[in-house]
Amino acid sequence: MRQKAVSLFLCYLLLFTCVGGEAGGREGESAEDSGWGPSWRTLTYMAVGGGLGAAALPALGFTGAGIAAHSAAAWLMSWSAILNGGGVPAGGLVAMLQSLGASGGGSVLMGKVGAFLGYSAHKYMESKKKDEE
Numbered sequence: 001m002r003q004k005a006v007s008l009f010l011c012y013l014l015l016f017t018c019v020g021g022e023a024g025g026r027e028g029e030s031a032e033d034s035g036w037g038p039s040w041r042t043l044t045y046m047a048v049g050g051g052l053g054a055a056a057l058p059a060l061g062f063t064g065a066g067i068a069a070h071s072a073a074a075w076l077m078s079w080s081a082i083l084n085g086g087g088v089p090a091g092g093l094v095a096m097l098q099s100l101g102a103s104g105g106g107s108v109l110m111g112k113v114g115a116f117l118g119y120s121a122h123k124y125m126e127s128k129k130k131d132e133e
Contacts, residue, residue, distance in 0.1 A: 045122035046115040053114020054107045062101025073097070 061071025068074065073094070080094045081087060088094050100109065 042119060042122045045118040047118070049118020049121070050111040050115035053117070054111035056110050056114070057097065057101040057107060060097075062097050064102050064104065066102070067098060073101075 061068035061073030067077055076097075077088055077094045080089070080092060084092075
């Protein structure tokens with residue numbers, strides 16, 4: 001949990017530096033005009049994306065105790081075994097995802113991927129909004 005919080009804070013600092021927002025803003029200037037609003041929106045998109053990404057592997061059934069019964073992971077493992085003659089291949093997709101899910105490193109990796117996708121979604125929405133104006 002501490003590593004995720006530090007990672008999120010570092011992402012925020014990076015975005016704050018890139019956007020160049022001011023915390024106070026000037027009199028008569030809205031938060032959006034000062035640059036503070038968009039960086040908070042970006043951070044929100046990244047936090048939601050990171051949270052969804054970090055929760056993805058356990059939600060699919062790739063847990064620390066093994067593959068959860070009656071889950072998407074169990075279905076994927078079953079199909080992998082059928083396609084490979086009865087066994088799940090070492091180094092295959094199912095084995096890699098289970099390894100990430102069991103070690104907990106998958107949550108951090110998937111959190112970073114989710115944060116990146118959240119950032120990309122925010123940039124897409126902003127460019128679409130600018131195109132409409």
